[in-house]
Amino acid sequence: MVTSAPLCLCGFFVLSFFEHGICGPPLKRHSMMESLSVSLSSHLSAIVQMFHVHKTFDCNCSALAGINLQIDPGEIVFLVGPSGAGKTTLMRLIFREERVSSGQIIVHGKNLNKIKDSQIYLLRRKIGVVFQDFKLIHSKTVFENVAYVLQVLGKSKSEIEKRVRNSLKRVGLEHKMDQYPRRLSGGEQQRVSIARAVVNDPVLLLADEPTGNLDAEMAQDIMGLFVDINIQGTAVLMATHNMRIVEEMKKRVIYLREGKIVHL
């Protein structure tokens, strides 16, 4: 997308030349330029773009078909739909846990089809992921679970200490950082998982049914956290069944049914 921008600009000048000549009306040319630059910048700055994405599994079952969508910075987008609609598959495509069967996905300016397998980790460092089942490492303490993300990046001990404390403070678990995940409630484990996902200030946070295992009150708390994180500038894509939350939040909703977007 980045490389196509100069081409688009050249194309614009050529078209403009044929339409108006070198001495065409300056005001009109100026306004066209403005509208093109707005459209280009919106494409270039989008966090996620999907173009005609299809995903078929080995069993020849089509999980996603013809998906086109765009998520901009600072957006909260809900992905809703019945079980088996393709919500999780769509998320897994975004952090390249799965490959598309056809189509293109661009995440933070990188075309996922063109990233080598050995370089995927660099993309994942820009994305935070939260799962319904938390996916915490049970042999590590809360602090170590969150710190692992920064250890992978080779951050200094003092920086890790500072950022992990801040992250745990954001989710209200600073006082439990020395405990092991098994000793925490489901809601607390999900908070740890969120702290881990945001400790490296990702540009995008993917949350797959983050409130699925929690009661209504805890789900409300967790949603509050997502809103806080979003205010800091992180785009959030959340798959959920919980329509009450979706209605309360009044944010953009993508409805999936049988692998297709029904309502955008």
Added chain:
Amino acid sequence: MFISRLRQLSYLLRQGGQDLKTAGISAGIAIMSIACSLLLLCLYFMAFSNLSKALNSAGNITVVLYLRENLKVGQASSLQQMLADCSKVSSIRFVSKAEALEEFRKTLGTDASLLDGLDTNPLPASLELSLNPSMEKPDQLKLFLQHLARRPEVESIQGGVEWVQRLSNLLSAVRLVLFLLGAVLAVISLFITASTIHLTVDRRQDEIAVMRLVGASNWYIRLPFLFEGMLEGVLGGCLAVVISAVLYHVFCWKLSPLLKLIFGISTMNFLGMDKMILVLLLGFFVGGLGAMVSFSYRAA
């Protein structure tokens, strides 16, 4: 960047150590199997160095060259001169026919009168050679003695050749058997290490999935396992050296008289520092290679 890499490396090293602790019995089995194969290597080094030492004491071997009858004048002295100039010979003594008879007479002692009935002196003149201790390789020594036996002045050779031959054969056999056993055990321990690492990887599948999720590179995930394998190898090497030391202290006093009798060496040597380091390095590589095999198996 460099400091960040160092930090990552230090973290991964610690992680490898922790993994080894949690691996428990399976890691213990891998360490023991590496120790067994390296123990054979230690025994090989000890046997080889001590048998070589026996050969080094070849200066004690007196080889007697019996000279032909009716040698032309000067032939014996030119051979003696040639041998005296040879670096492989440390000392040389010419024993004339008369001196040989005299010595034989002394050997017979009270029975020396038996020799009085002889019309002629049947004993040949000879050259008694003491071989240079610097001749370490038995094959080299053997070749030298064969070369001497082919000389026209020499009727026959007594001593040395058979001994050197036997020692050389023994050394070759010991070398071959220990080498084959060591190689087989090294391969077995390599696969046991691979299997141990494989089990650890399996056990930590969920953890590895999380590691991938948070942006750990393939090598970042693999390095702790590689370190674990290497650590198992080094511990196996240490264990092999310790067991060798115990065996040495238990058996060297019992073996010493036997060695003195057969090989003429009074004390047995333990492994040198260079060999101990070599054993540890080999353990390190066997462990590392085992971990790599585990990765390639998993990738396949």
